[in-house]
Amino acid sequence: xxxxxxxxxxxxxxxxxxxxxxxxxxxxxxxxxxxxxxxxxxxxxxxxxxxxxxxxxxxxxxxxxxxxxxxxxxxxxxxxxxxxxxxxxxxxxxxxxxxxxxxxxxxxxxxxxxxxxxxxxxxxxxxxxxxxxxxxxxxxxxxxxxxxxxxxxxxxxxxxxxxxxxxxxxxxxxxxxxxxxxxxxxxxxxxxxxxxxxxxxxxxxxxxxxxxxxxxxxxxxxxxxxxxxxxxxxxxxxxxxxxxxxxxxxxxxxxxxxxxxxxxxxxxxxxxxxxxxxxxxxxxxxxxxxxxxxxxxxxxxxxxxxxxxxxxxxxxxxxxxxxxxxxxxxxxxxxxxxxxxxxxxxxxxxxxxxxxxxxxxxxxxxxxxxxxxxxxxxxxxxxxxxxxxxxxxxxxxxxxxxxxxxx
Amino acid sequence: xxxxxxxxxxxxxxxxxxxxxxxxxxxxxxxxxxxxxxxxxxxxxxxxxxxxxxxxxxxxxxxxxxxxxxxxxxxxxxxxxxxxxxxxxxxxxxxxxxxxxxxxxxxxxxxxxxxxxxxxxxxxxxxxxxxxxxxxxxxxxxxxxxxxxxxxxxxxxxxxxxxxxxxxxxxxxxxxxxxxxxxxxxxxxxxxxxxxxxxxxxxxxxxxxxxxxxxxxxxxxxxxxxxxxxxxxxxxxxxxxxxxxxxxxxxxxxxxxxxxxxxxxxxxxxxxxxxxxxxxxxxxxxxxxxxxxxxxxxxxxxxxxxxxxxxxxxxxxxxxxxxxxxxxxxxxxxxxxx
Numbered sequence: 001x002x003x004x005x006x007x008x009x010x011x012x013x014x015x016x017x018x019x020x021x022x023x024x025x026x027x028x029x030x031x032x033x034x035x036x037x038x039x040x041x042x043x044x045x046x047x048x049x050x051x052x053x054x055x056x057x058x059x060x061x062x063x064x065x066x067x068x069x070x071x072x073x074x075x076x077x078x079x080x081x082x083x084x085x086x087x088x089x090x091x092x093x094x095x096x097x098x099x100x101x102x103x104x105x106x107x108x109x110x111x112x113x114x115x116x117x118x119x120x121x122x123x124x125x126x127x128x129x130x131x132x133x134x135x136x137x138x139x140x141x142x143x144x145x146x147x148x149x150x151x152x153x154x155x156x157x158x159x160x161x162x163x164x165x166x167x168x169x170x171x172x173x174x175x176x177x178x179x180x181x182x183x184x185x186x187x188x189x190x191x192x193x194x195x196x197x198x199x200x201x202x203x204x205x206x207x208x209x210x211x212x213x214x215x216x217x218x219x220x221x222x223x224x225x226x227x228x229x230x231x232x233x234x235x236x237x238x239x240x241x242x243x244x245x246x247x248x249x250x251x252x253x254x255x256x257x258x259x260x261x262x263x264x265x266x267x268x269x270x271x272x273x274x275x276x277x278x279x280x281x282x283x284x285x286x287x288x289x290x291x292x293x294x295x296x297x298x299x300x301x302x303x304x305x306x307x308x309x310x311x312x313x314x315x316x317x318x319x320x321x322x323x324x325x326x327x328x329x330x331x332x333x334x335x336x337x338x339x340x341x342x343x344x345x346x347x348x349x350x351x352x353x354x355x356x357x358x359x360x361x362x363x364x365x366x367x368x369x370x371x372x373x374x375x376x377x378x379x380x381x382x383x384x385x386x387x388x389x390x391x392x393x394x395x396x397x398x399x400x401x402x403x404x405x406x407x
Numbered sequence: 408x409x410x411x412x413x414x415x416x417x418x419x420x421x422x423x424x425x426x427x428x429x430x431x432x433x434x435x436x437x438x439x440x441x442x443x444x445x446x447x448x449x450x451x452x453x454x455x456x457x458x459x460x461x462x463x464x465x466x467x468x469x470x471x472x473x474x475x476x477x478x479x480x481x482x483x484x485x486x487x488x489x490x491x492x493x494x495x496x497x498x499x500x501x502x503x504x505x506x507x508x509x510x511x512x513x514x515x516x517x518x519x520x521x522x523x524x525x526x527x528x529x530x531x532x533x534x535x536x537x538x539x540x541x542x543x544x545x546x547x548x549x550x551x552x553x554x555x556x557x558x559x560x561x562x563x564x565x566x567x568x569x570x571x572x573x574x575x576x577x578x579x580x581x582x583x584x585x586x587x588x589x590x591x592x593x594x595x596x597x598x599x600x601x602x603x604x605x606x607x608x609x610x611x612x613x614x615x616x617x618x619x620x621x622x623x624x625x626x627x628x629x630x631x632x633x634x635x636x637x638x639x640x641x642x643x644x645x646x647x648x649x650x651x652x653x654x655x656x657x658x659x660x661x662x663x664x665x666x667x668x669x670x671x672x673x674x675x676x677x678x679x680x681x682x683x684x685x686x687x688x689x690x691x692x693x694x695x696x697x698x699x700x701x702x703x704x705x706x707x708x709x710x711x712x713x714x715x716x717x718x719x720x721x722x723x724x725x726x727x728x729x730x731x732x733x734x735x736x737x738x739x740x741x742x743x744x745x
Contacts (some may be wrong), residue, residue, distance in 0.1 A: 017729050020719050023716070026709070053504065056721070078420070094575065108713070112697075133715065
């Protein structure tokens with residue numbers, strides 16, 4: 001089959017690789033119909049996530065059709081259309097039983113690596129470094145899904161791929177980030193980063209009762225989407241002082257909750273931004289945290305900072321004094337996707353949510369490297385790239401079936 | 408520390424099983440020695456800084472000509488000793504001996520200085536002070552050295568190794584016990600075991616891969632069997648491998664299933680040297696046991712052990728394999744006239 005493989009910093013290539021097979025009794029193999037590039041894939045693309053190996057297959061936001069099941073998968077049929085959550089959960093350990101699926105104790109075969117880094121290991125994740133399991137990802141024609149009886153949600157006929165696909169990651173991620181804010185009716189929430197997760201966090205904050213949501217970014221097209229599609233007020237941090245602006249907008253008190261939907265590659269104009277870039281390049285810090293710093297300073301006393309963006313290691317100069325002296329709550333975590341898929345699918349089916357508005361680019365799997373470049377450099381107002389392995393360009397942009405392999 | 412002391416009797420009974428382990432204080436760390444060593448470390452740094460910062464004043468004080476380079480060098484040596492001691496706490500024995508060596512050097516230089524100083528009284532006072540400090544250094548160094556020797560002897564001198572690991576599993580104690588009690592299951596999660604065969608109710612035959620792929624076999628018998636609570640076993644007399652183990656199953660509160668605690672004692676086939684070599688090769692028993700318990704949990708909770716072995720990747724070997732398969736398929740298809 002064809003698969004998009006990582007070979008190093010800014011080097012991904014679509015290669016012919018063997019087809020996946022059933023390796024364990026609870027596995028299934030899925031023929032992928034849609035697979036997205038995630039903002040967190042750009043951290044891999046930029047070479048910032050340790051324990052990647054040349055040749056690893058990328059991709060953790062995907063859906064498709066079941067083509068093979070292991071002997072112990074009894075709730076899936078060949079041909080079922082499913083979305084697969086990015087965190088791999090066993091369903092039976094202490095954390096899965098507590099609905100903290102992304103902390104599954106059993107799904108990471110390389111748990112010892114993560115234990116060295118973080119003390120304990122979270123779950124395994126598709127296509128996201130060997131420290132998180134080294135599982136082959138879903139930017140491919142086929143993928144093997146471990147514990148497939150737990151890690152799927154069936155998508156009814158009549159719901160398009162584009163509406164269902166983001167149940168795999170970014171829709172629940174934005175939702176969980178907003179839910180973590182414990183929003184009281186009418187409260188104000190500020191959201192750093194108006195990429196797809198930021199957009200869904202804004203929409204979810206309104207859904208959960210926020211009176212005002214303020215979106216912060218530097219790309220006018222992203223701010224426009226936040227304003228027009230999600231109803232946010234917006235701030236361009238290259239034009240205004242965010243701290244001052246948020247004070248002015250909230251009577252000097254600050255937003256009730258702040259969401260960091262940026263993570264480890266935050267940008268900051270000026271000297272401090274250069275300082276973080278130098279430190280990261282010299283490996284004196286692994287993550288650039290300007291957004292987290294700013295959120296901690298901006299949020300009101302007793303407020304919540306909810307971190308949806310990915311951080312991986314060591315951060316420098318975090319104003320922790322603000323956490324203690326302003327009595328803040330910090331919430332974070334890889335998304336417990338399995339917890340949110342069913343209720344969110346119901347809202348999609350009912351027509352209350354249509355997450356497909358973030359899709360700006362549809363490409364064939366072969367065009368994945370181009371997709372990464374476009375997304376990284378925010379060319380062509382790129383918001384979200386969806387790869388369709390079944391799509392080959394026939395010159396007229398018509399989808400032509402291009403599958404290879406035994407199924 | 409009871410486990411360590413018991414280790415001097417390799418095949419003896421395991422120390423009374425109790426959940427949780429004891430850390431630190433019992434392992435023979437006498438706080439007084441450590442804080443004395445810490446004081447000596449800071450003293451080194453203080454003296455060293457004085458020597459580096461004011462070598463001329465020091466020369467004058469001792470009634471000597473300007474020896475500022477020599478005194479600065481001595482200062483640097485003092486600081487290095489001090490930093491070494493502080494960073495190696497609570498076991499700085501080696502660094503303390505560098506202080507003793509430095510003291511000897513100081514005494515030698517002061518004795519030489521006696522010959523031509525203009526203020527012999529001050530040099531004599533300095534000699535007395537250094538002599539006193541040397542005594543303290545040597546005493547502390549000696550006590551710390553003896554202690555780390557005896558720790559090492561307790562841990563390895565008797566050629567036996569003790570391990571305690573635990574893991575939490577969701578199924579209840581009786582289910583966890585039953586899975587373990589079928590000794591044939593052990594190689595499913597203990598990777599260094601090739602097979603365990605129950606020969607009769609109590610006795611079993613064990614085959615394992617030792618260090619460097621060497622095959623080792625022994626017979627063991629169950630010495631204690633409390634259904635749903637505990638299983639203990641030990642190798643029978645005259646075995647090639649001397650080993651004893653015990654696993655306890657304790658119900659956890661608040662619906663958290665079972666705490667499984669494994670205690671193992673064994674004598675590595677090639678002795679302590681073999682154990683060290685195994686550690687270097689990443690085959691050390693501690694991580695084997697830890698990973699083994701993790702797999703026990705995975706088998707018990709999910710019925711399988713997660714793996715990525717055999718999955719596709721874009722690495723060269725696998726891409727070539729894929730290419731060969733495609734070629735073969737094409738040939739086959741052509742062969743049957745498709």
